[in-house]
Amino acid sequence: xxxxxxxxxxxxxxxxxxxxxxxxxxxxxxxxxxxxxxxxxxxxxxxxxxxxxxxxxxxxxxxxxxxx
Numbered sequence: 001x002x003x004x005x006x007x008x009x010x011x012x013x014x015x016x017x018x019x020x021x022x023x024x025x026x027x028x029x030x031x032x033x034x035x036x037x038x039x040x041x042x043x044x045x046x047x048x049x050x051x052x053x054x055x056x057x058x059x060x061x062x063x064x065x066x067x068x
Contacts, residue, residue: 005064009035010043012053016060032056 007015013024013033027033028043034054035045047053049064 004048006046006048007062008043009033009040009045009047009053012047012060012062013055018055018058018060027055 009028010021010024013019013027014021018024019027025043029041031039031041032055033040035047036052037054047062049062051062053060053062
């Protein structure tokens with residue numbers, strides 16, 4: 001079994017430059033963020049390459065470092 005790279009949802013939103021840490025936490029906990037088509041309220045949700053994050057209709061695709 002290989003260790004697949006992961007990133008926390010709140011950190012992913014910050015890395016995308018969409019939100020600050022506090023803003024990301026608030027948006028996630030208020031149910032305004034979807035992961036793979038489902039509302040996600042856990043800011044520590046682990047994302048993997050291929051996951052899709054929807055924030056107010058803007059879609060972000062999680063990629064691995066090898067894909068960039």
